[in-house]
Amino acid sequence: MSTTVLMKREGAIAVLTLNRPEKLNALNYEANDRILSLLDQIExxxxxxxxILTGAGDRxxxxxxxxxxxxxxxxxxxxxAIKAFVRRGQAVTRRLEAFTKPIIAAVNGIAFGGGCExxxxVHLAVTSDKARFSKPEINIGIPPTFGGTQRLPRLAGRKRALELLxxxxxxxPDRAYELGLVNRVVPHDRLMPATFELAERILRHSPLAAARIITSVTRGINASITEGLEIEAEQFGRMVGTKDINEGLDAWIARRIPNYSGS
Known part of the structure; x- marks a missing residue:
């Protein structure tokens, strides 16, 4: 079994750790394939x-x-090169982006190139105040290949993205926060506690509703507003008739904490 990416269960949370610290957790082909395999298991x-996705070591x-x-x-x-490198890397970032269970990156150190992508x-990100970010691909004569030329302008705006690219x-990390790449910057020793705190705030709610929200945002962000609203309505329709929507409504009316079954 590959050890390039490790998985640990923490209750309802799967912690994935990029595990090549001697190579600064560089994403070789085996690691990319391992991420996809583990996401299949988690799904x-x-x-x-x-x-929660993080890296091994402090660097x-x-x-x-x-x-x-x-x-x-x-x-x-x-x-x-396109098949082995580009398509494989894009498959990972597309899978992370569209995954229907929330994914939080805990950025514990440098996030360059594919790490930044x-x-x-991912849906959410918490970063250590010791982390550093970069889009360094131009230094080796290539554009980003795991989606960086597409997602960064959507997050940061065209001109700010182009300056970095x-x-x-x-x-x-503070600049990453300003650009919309991360949700929060925390002291290095608070990274994992802060990430788990965010996770627990999400886990209070219906997993089905979380999946519908992620799907609506992922599919709708690049659509016209008319198409996006249809996607939103479709995802709402998928909730109607589920136990979770009935539990949520009943709990709100009764002023109690809901107990979601995920069905």
Missing amino acids: DDPRLRLV AFSAGGDIHEFSETVKMGPDV ITEA LTGDEFS
Whole structure:
């Protein structure tokens, strides 16, 4: 079994840890495949309702793609490089973005390249005040390939995104917060407690409603407002008739805490 990404269960939370600290948790092909495999397992397990994604060690969340591995693929030509490197990385960020169970990144160190793209793709992110961010791909003569040219402008705005993409400059956690990449900056020793606190605030609510919200936002963000409203109505319709909507309404009327079954 691959140890490039570890999974630990903490009640209803699956904690995934990028586990190549000696390589600054660089995302080699094996790690990317492992993330997808673990997400499949989590999706199929009703006991797991939320994912926290972090990096091993104190130095890095992820330094991005494994350049040594990628450079060998590049020598095989564009078709091979796109299939092995680009499509694989994009599959990971697309899966994270559209996953119907909430995913929170706990950014514990540098988040460069693919590590930054994962932060952009997940639903929520808490970052250590010791973390650093960068879009450094231009330094090796390529554009970002895991969705960074698409998600960063949507989060930060075109001009601010282009400055980061075209310079490759590092930026601070506070700047990441200003740009909308992360939800909160916390002292390094508070990173995991703060992330779990956020997770628990989400877990109070219906997992079905959380899934419908994530789907509505993910599908609707790039649609016209008319299409987005149809998506929203469709996701609401999927809640009608479920035990969770009835429990939520009954609990509100009775002024009690709801007990959601996820059905």
